[in-house]
Amino acid sequence: MSVVARLIEARAARRQKPLIAFNAATLRLGGKTIIENLDLQVRPGEFLCIVGASGCGKTTALRLAAGLYRPTSGAVTFEGEEITEPRREVAIVFQDYGKALLPWRTAAGNISLALEASRVPARERGARIEALLRKVGLPGHADKYPTEMSGGMQQRLQIARCLAQEPTTLLMDEPFGALDAMTRQGLQDEVLSLTQASETTVIFVTHDLDEAIYLGDRVIGLLPHPGRIGIELDVDLPRPRDQLATREHPEFLRLRRQLFDFIKATEH
Amino acid sequence: MNRAAILWRVASVLVAAGFIAAWQLVTNLKLVSPVFLPGPDRAWAALVRGFSSGDLAGKLIGTLEHMTYGWFAASIAGIALGALIGSSKMMRAYVAPSLEFLRPLPVSAIIPVAIAMLGLTQGMALFVIAFGAIWPIMLATIHGFAAVEPRLYEVARSLQMSRTAIIGKIALPSALPDILAGMRLSLTVALILSVVCEILAGLDGLGHWVLLSARAFRSADLFAGVILLGATGYLTSIAMSLVEQRLLAWQTAAR
Numbered sequence: 001m002s003v004v005a006r007l008i009e010a011r012a013a014r015r016q017k018p019l020i021a022f023n024a025a026t027l028r029l030g031g032k033t034i035i036e037n038l039d040l041q042v043r044p045g046e047f048l049c050i051v052g053a054s055g056c057g058k059t060t061a062l063r064l065a066a067g068l069y070r071p072t073s074g075a076v077t078f079e080g081e082e083i084t085e086p087r088r089e090v091a092i093v094f095q096d097y098g099k100a101l102l103p104w105r106t107a108a109g110n111i112s113l114a115l116e117a118s119r120v121p122a123r124e125r126g127a128r129i130e131a132l133l134r135k136v137g138l139p140g141h142a143d144k145y146p147t148e149m150s151g152g153m154q155q156r157l158q159i160a161r162c163l164a165q166e167p168t169t170l171l172m173d174e175p176f177g178a179l180d181a182m183t184r185q186g187l188q189d190e191v192l193s194l195t196q197a198s199e200t201t202v203i204f205v206t207h208d209l210d211e212a213i214y215l216g217d218r219v220i221g222l223l224p225h226p227g228r229i230g231i232e233l234d235v236d237l238p239r240p241r242d243q244l245a246t247r248e249h250p251e252f253l254r255l256r257r258q259l260f261d262f263i264k265a266t267e268h
Numbered sequence: 269m270n271r272a273a274i275l276w277r278v279a280s281v282l283v284a285a286g287f288i289a290a291w292q293l294v295t296n297l298k299l300v301s302p303v304f305l306p307g308p309d310r311a312w313a314a315l316v317r318g319f320s321s322g323d324l325a326g327k328l329i330g331t332l333e334h335m336t337y338g339w340f341a342a343s344i345a346g347i348a349l350g351a352l353i354g355s356s357k358m359m360r361a362y363v364a365p366s367l368e369f370l371r372p373l374p375v376s377a378i379i380p381v382a383i384a385m386l387g388l389t390q391g392m393a394l395f396v397i398a399f400g401a402i403w404p405i406m407l408a409t410i411h412g413f414a415a416v417e418p419r420l421y422e423v424a425r426s427l428q429m430s431r432t433a434i435i436g437k438i439a440l441p442s443a444l445p446d447i448l449a450g451m452r453l454s455l456t457v458a459l460i461l462s463v464v465c466e467i468l469a470g471l472d473g474l475g476h477w478v479l480l481s482a483r484a485f486r487s488a489d490l491f492a493g494v495i496l497l498g499a500t501g502y503l504t505s506i507a508m509s510l511v512e513q514r515l516l517a518w519q520t521a522a523r
Contacts, residue, residue: 117427
């Protein structure tokens with residue numbers, strides 16, 4: 001076997017081994033079963049979207065993967081190792097950017113928080129911060145406080161802080177839920193280009209079905225009370241995705257129909 | 269500053285000037301005996317005389333020392349204890365009832381206890397001032413630490429920040445507005461208790477000066493001391509506001 005073939009095979013093997021795996025994960029909080037027997041594998045480099053009616057446990061599933069919760073029974077693993085605490089290679093983008101940013105630190109200071117935690121020497125931070133701000137489309141806003149920025153800018157800033165961790169995995173909890181449609185579309189494309197280039201694995205929770213299909217390689221629909229998988233769809237749409245062409249693609253419309261029917265059925 | 273703000277400032281100065289003029293008028297007309305109430309002219313003269321002889325400056329420094337030492341001790345202890353209690357739900361539940369008993373206790377009630385235990389000493393004054401001034405700071409710190417946005421602790425966890433980093437970079441800056449507000453309240457408490465301790469224990473300071481002047485019917489000196497105490501309270505409060513504005517610049521950035 002040639003070296004190239006072996007490399008390709010090794011890479012394929014790595015790809016098949018799940019990065020994050022839920023093995024019969026169950027979570028009970030205050031006597032209520034939030035998630036029951038969840039089995040789910042996330043492949044390295046995959047963009048996985050989780051949708052579902054509100055209260056179906058999609059945010060909870062994300063928090064299990066983040067290590068912010070531990071399952072009552074079953075296990076959630078990262079590279080085969082049980083997740084007990086948040087880890088540096090996994091970054092979390094919270095929905096409420098207004099609460100997740102430090103209001104007393106400027107944009108640069110907020111990014112610096114992650115660099116300080118990763119023990120990046122002070123003299124290297126400036127250049128790193130500048131590069132990250134440029135990456136998320138906020139050049140020249142280093143000295144602004146979060147309260148001086150729009151919601152879209154604040155969410156970009158939170159994403160920049162997460163990227164400062166140099167994560168292999170991004171966990172995003174309805175990150176664009178509070179933003180207007182135009183800002184949301186712009187950020188969708190930016191997240192795609194940021195994560196596809198670096199082959200970052202993403203778990204993306206949203207209640208917007210179109211968004212899930214537009215972004216994802218795979219979409220999981222959860223059933224509520226208790227949360228469990230109700231539908232699983234592979235999204236075979238060409239990349240790079242395009243806000244107009246992708247959304248008009250017959251396959252997009254077919255998946256959209258399927259997902260809407262599923263959600264509608266769960267609402268009773 | 270805009271025009272309206274300037275007008276308000278001018279108006280407030282005019283009101284103050286009006287009070288002084290009324291005071292002068294009352295004394296000129298001898299509505300109150302000059303033995304008890306000197307005019308602003310005589311009070312001012314006493315103030316100048318006191319400073320040029322050096323007596324008053326010494327007393328002022330004495331009071332400032334009592335006030336600052338007590339206030340600093342209260343601040344350090346109050347912030348440390350408040351942080352400890354405020355950052356743990358369990359501690360809050362255990363300690364809160366005791367605090368609720370101690371807090372409304374009039375500080376004047378513990379002065380005899382302090383005198384009995386520590387004597388008429390500087391140490392007694394420091395203890396009494398610190399004991400009185402600690403409450404606003406500690407309670408504000410407890411509140412500040414208890415009210416830290418839980419999401420920020422999750423951010424800290426996901427960044428795997430150390431415990432000291434979480435306190436220094438998340439909890440303390442988040443609680444800082446509350447802490448500073450508490451420290452500002454305590455500043456007044458510290459000044460009041462400094463004067464009380466000086467009067468009761470005969471410690472060198474403006475309180476003692478005021479007491480002696482009153483006993484000797486030197487009403488102009490008495491008023492000079494009172495004016496100086498008022499100015500001390502006013503100026504320290506302004507200094508504190510400036511520090512607050514500087515440290516909390518981020519709060520006003522958006523507005």
